[in-house]
Amino acid sequence: MTRYLMKRILMLIPLMVGITLITFSVVHLAPGEPVEMQMAMNPKVGKEARERMRKFYGLDKPLAEQYVTWVGKLARLDLGRSFSSDNRPVRDKIAERLPITLALNIIALVLEFGLAIPIGILAATHRDTWLDKGITVFVFVGFAVPTFWLALLLMYLFGVKLNWLPISGLHTLGSDSYGLLRYVGDMAKHLCMPIMVASFGSLAGLSRYMRSSMLNVIGQDYITTARAKGLSERVVIYKHALRNALLPLITQAGLAIPGLIGGSVIFETIYAIPGMGQLFYQAVMARDYPVVMGIVIIGALLTLIGNLVADVCYALADPRIREGRGVQ
Amino acid sequence: MNTVRRFRLLFPALFLFVSACTQAPAPPRGGAGVVKPAYGDALVEGTIGDASTLIPLLATDSSSHAVAGQIYNGLVKYDKNLKIIGDLAQSFAISPDGLTITFHLRRGVKWHDGAPFTSRDVLYTYHVVIDPKTPTAYAEDFKQVKGIVAPDDYTVRVTYGAPFAPALASWGTAILPAHLLEGKDITKSPLARAPIGTGPYRFKEWVAGQKIVLESNHDYFEGRPWIDRYIYRIIPDTSTMYMELKAGAIDMMGLTPVQYARQTTGTRFTSLFNKYRYPSSSYVYMGYNLRHPLFRDKRIRQALTAAIDKDELIHGVLFGMGQKAAGPIPPGRWAYNPNVRDIAYDPKHAAELLAQAGWREKNSDGILTKDGKPFSFTILTNQGNQQRLLTAQIVQQRLRYVGVDVKIRIVEWATFLKEFVDKGNFEVVMLGWTTTPDPDMYDVWHSSKTNPGELNFVGFKNAEVDRLLVEGRSTFDMEKRKKAYFRIQEIMADEQPYTFLYVPDALPVVSARIRGVETAPAGIGYNQIKWYVPKAEQVY
Numbered sequence: 001m002t003r004y005l006m007k008r009i010l011m012l013i014p015l016m017v018g019i020t021l022i023t024f025s026v027v028h029l030a031p032g033e034p035v036e037m038q039m040a041m042n043p044k045v046g047k048e049a050r051e052r053m054r055k056f057y058g059l060d061k062p063l064a065e066q067y068v069t070w071v072g073k074l075a076r077l078d079l080g081r082s083f084s085s086d087n088r089p090v091r092d093k094i095a096e097r098l099p100i101t102l103a104l105n106i107i108a109l110v111l112e113f114g115l116a117i118p119i120g121i122l123a124a125t126h127r128d129t130w131l132d133k134g135i136t137v138f139v140f141v142g143f144a145v146p147t148f149w150l151a152l153l154l155m156y157l158f159g160v161k162l163n164w165l166p167i168s169g170l171h172t173l174g175s176d177s178y179g180l181l182r183y184v185g186d187m188a189k190h191l192c193m194p195i196m197v198a199s200f201g202s203l204a205g206l207s208r209y210m211r212s213s214m215l216n217v218i219g220q221d222y223i224t225t226a227r228a229k230g231l232s233e234r235v236v237i238y239k240h241a242l243r244n245a246l247l248p249l250i251t252q253a254g255l256a257i258p259g260l261i262g263g264s265v266i267f268e269t270i271y272a273i274p275g276m277g278q279l280f281y282q283a284v285m286a287r288d289y290p291v292v293m294g295i296v297i298i299g300a301l302l303t304l305i306g307n308l309v310a311d312v313c314y315a316l317a318d319p320r321i322r323e324g325r326g327v328q
Numbered sequence: 329m330n331t332v333r334r335f336r337l338l339f340p341a342l343f344l345f346v347s348a349c350t351q352a353p354a355p356p357r358g359g360a361g362v363v364k365p366a367y368g369d370a371l372v373e374g375t376i377g378d379a380s381t382l383i384p385l386l387a388t389d390s391s392s393h394a395v396a397g398q399i400y401n402g403l404v405k406y407d408k409n410l411k412i413i414g415d416l417a418q419s420f421a422i423s424p425d426g427l428t429i430t431f432h433l434r435r436g437v438k439w440h441d442g443a444p445f446t447s448r449d450v451l452y453t454y455h456v457v458i459d460p461k462t463p464t465a466y467a468e469d470f471k472q473v474k475g476i477v478a479p480d481d482y483t484v485r486v487t488y489g490a491p492f493a494p495a496l497a498s499w500g501t502a503i504l505p506a507h508l509l510e511g512k513d514i515t516k517s518p519l520a521r522a523p524i525g526t527g528p529y530r531f532k533e534w535v536a537g538q539k540i541v542l543e544s545n546h547d548y549f550e551g552r553p554w555i556d557r558y559i560y561r562i563i564p565d566t567s568t569m570y571m572e573l574k575a576g577a578i579d580m581m582g583l584t585p586v587q588y589a590r591q592t593t594g595t596r597f598t599s600l601f602n603k604y605r606y607p608s609s610s611y612v613y614m615g616y617n618l619r620h621p622l623f624r625d626k627r628i629r630q631a632l633t634a635a636i637d638k639d640e641l642i643h644g645v646l647f648g649m650g651q652k653a654a655g656p657i658p659p660g661r662w663a664y665n666p667n668v669r670d671i672a673y674d675p676k677h678a679a680e681l682l683a684q685a686g687w688r689e690k691n692s693d694g695i696l697t698k699d700g701k702p703f704s705f706t707i708l709t710n711q712g713n714q715q716r717l718l719t720a721q722i723v724q725q726r727l728r729y730v731g732v733d734v735k736i737r738i739v740e741w742a743t744f745l746k747e748f749v750d751k752g753n754f755e756v757v758m759l760g761w762t763t764t765p766d767p768d769m770y771d772v773w774h775s776s777k778t779n780p781g782e783l784n785f786v787g788f789k790n791a792e793v794d795r796l797l798v799e800g801r802s803t804f805d806m807e808k809r810k811k812a813y814f815r816i817q818e819i820m821a822d823e824q825p826y827t828f829l830y831v832p833d834a835l836p837v838v839s840a841r842i843r844g845v846e847t848a849p850a851g852i853g854y855n856q857i858k859w860y861v862p863k864a865e866q867v868y
Contacts, residue, residue, distance in 0.1 A: 032741070037741075039465050041783065044465060046468050049465055049468065056515075085392065086380045086520055087381075087515050087516075097536070152568075155571050167571050169538060173372065173559060271568070274378075274535075278564065
């Protein structure tokens with residue numbers, strides 16, 4: 001197992017180098033420079049001012065030199081400074097946005113899996129019944145409805161019409177003076193709608209995945225054997241079938257790890273949640289290279305780690321994989 | 329002038345620079361009895377973007393400037409009628425030759441940390457702006473300064489090499505605290521996140537991406553603001569902001585024409601909010617690439633203007649909330665020439681002009697042709713501006729009536745600038761400009777500004793306009809300037825390098841509990857420190 005793990009970790013190094021190169025190239029290939037985005041169409045800005053800014057950001061140097069400088073900093077875990085007017089360290093900018101995106105996505109993820117697994121099981125065990133069909137329609141509606149539209153509908157209903165939930169943001173103004181319990185409650189109220197919206201869309205795919213995985217497992221011989229032994233359907237499904245049916249979902253969970261920090265541009269913008277999605281979007285629009293590259297690199301690293309975690313989990317769950325025999 | 333790239337982003341600026349023709353709001357609610365001003369409460373304003381830095385010298389975004397505008401003062405400012413008056417300067421004097429400006433500073437003004445404001449702060453601000461190491465966008469006007477001296481703590485004398493009319497307004501720039509910044513790297517100063525100014529509000533708290541909280545400066549030299557706290561809530565989506573307004577969670581925002589005309593007319597809304605409406609300081613135009621053979625003949629440009637019904641655009645795109653533009657200076661400004669005759673909507677006249685220019689025959693599609701080539705061009709505009717897209721679509725229909733085939737192309741902003749505008753690689757662009765109260769427009773219209781990346785990207789060259797632009801900016805004599813800019817507008821009306829389309833209205837809405845809001849040529853923001861909420865109606 002250790003050898004397997006080491007091999008997988010060593011493979012990450014060339015991959016990361018490739019990723020930095022691609023990220024740097026793609027970001028710099030996009031038309032428009034940060035200086036231009038800040039100063040274009042402003043009569044008060046002369047050529048000299050633009051040059052001054054380019055020099056300040058190091059954009060006057062050859063691309064290769066810029067790349068080496070950036071990678072050098074990256075190797076020392078320094079993501080550089082933002083090209084926006086605040087010129088703050090990218091690390092600080094990401095750090096102040098990360099906790100909220102992370103918390104939001106973990107809650108949404110738990111909710112997604114927590115709902116998708118029973119929904120999938122229910123649909124599989126009641127295959128082709130009205131319940132199965134009803135669930136299918138429900139999850140596909142969730143899949144098809146555009147996030148922004150659903151978000152606005154919910155806001156109007158719960159925020160404006162019923163006045164049950166706050167419309168946007170994370171806290172009520174003045175919540176700083178609340179006691180801990182009230183403060184947490186206030187935040188939970190603010191997060192209700194965004195989490196609902198964030199989970200609803202992914203529910204469809206995940207529950208269908210669970211359904212087909214469960215159907216696949218309950219068609220296996222050992223399930224027939226278990227049933228023939230006279231075990232109750234409950235024991236057959238939840239003790240014998242569930243563990244194997246969950247295996248493919250491990251990959252899904254692993255792949256969801258990078259998504260945890262990525263955030264969603266749409267619901268973060270609509271619900272005014274200052275998360276990573278919003279930061280990334282703003283950085284792209286402003287051509288804030290260090291921020292864009294920083295987020296992409298962290299995302300890429302997490303994707304690789306996510307894959308690694310999924311593979312390790314698989315190897316742990318299935319000895320044939322870690323022994324290199326493969327699934328037969 | 330600044331481009332109206334994202335009109336909604338520039339909203340805060342519109343508060344500052346608006347022209348006349350205001351419409352009074354409904355009378356304040358809260359009963360017929362006399363309401364007394366009272367200290368307290370908070371004003372919550374919705375803003376699309378978070379600030380980037382609260383050192384205004386380094387900021388290039390409107391959100392930062394809007395917040396910093398409450399914290400800092402300049403030496404001068406525009407009053408309600410857009411006239412330059414002293415701010416941190418008690419008074420100022422311009423020498424008869426127009427080369428020297430002497431500022432007499434207010435005494436007794438204190439920075440928010442208690443330090444006294446003196447001429448040292450002005451000198452520091454000047455020196456840091458022109459320092460090549462400072463990454464600022466605002467050095468240009470100050471480079472005209474030949475010398476600056478401070479004979480004492482409360483006098484600053486600035487000398488210019490030649491009279492430069494925009495110079496006075498340039499001293500409206502925020503003055504920074506020398507005692508906190510001198511000898512330090514301004515780009516790494518903690519003041520970027522926790523500013524110290526002299527303004528009516530002092531910085532209290534900034535929660536990135538969520539809110540910026542300011543509290544009133546009780547020692548403000550113009551008097552303590554009545555409203556105790558000014559809170560900017562960052563809400564990046566306009567629909568969300570509008571719902572927050574309806575739910576009463578924000579007190580102030582700018583409405584879109586459709587929101588103003590259709591969605592805020594119910595009695596519930598009108599009892600809770602006052603809507604305001606006045607011409608904004610911007611205009612939308614169609615700019616012709618004058619290097620392109622199709623648009624070299626001014627009769628063509630005149631014909632295209634005559635074929636466009638500007639009233640229809642205002643009605644269809646702005647729900648009637650705007651006015652026709654006839655030139656680069658919005659109506660109501662002192663430099664606006666009311667005698668300039670705009671080319672009226674007249675498709676017949678348009679057809680005649682086109683025929684005179686050789687476009688007589690129509691092909692089987694009904695498109696005018698000349699030497700076998702159809703009259704066809706593309707209007708290029710930027711992505712993310714629905715108003716401009718609608719405008720382009722209506723223009724397309726109108727021009728089709730006179731036999732001109734128009735295609736519309738929407739391009740992302742950075743690509744739009746880099747690949748098309750900067751390289752002169754376009755036929756017609758649809759864009760907008762935000763105008764400053766000073767009419768100087770040298771950078772947009774002078775023939776020396778037609779190089780790639782410069783603002784006269786349509787390539788307009790006119791010797792008389794060149795001369796008048798120089799004349800207009802090199803004298804402080806209002807009458808001489810007026811004469812120059814009046815003539816420029818006459819030439820523009822004849823030359824039609826742009827088809828000036830419309831001046832949209834600014835449409836702010838403010839909670840009815842907030843009293844003292846008045847419209848003026850400068851908009852509604854000029855007397856904000858006098859806004860108040862009666863004790864009985866305070867909610868925060």
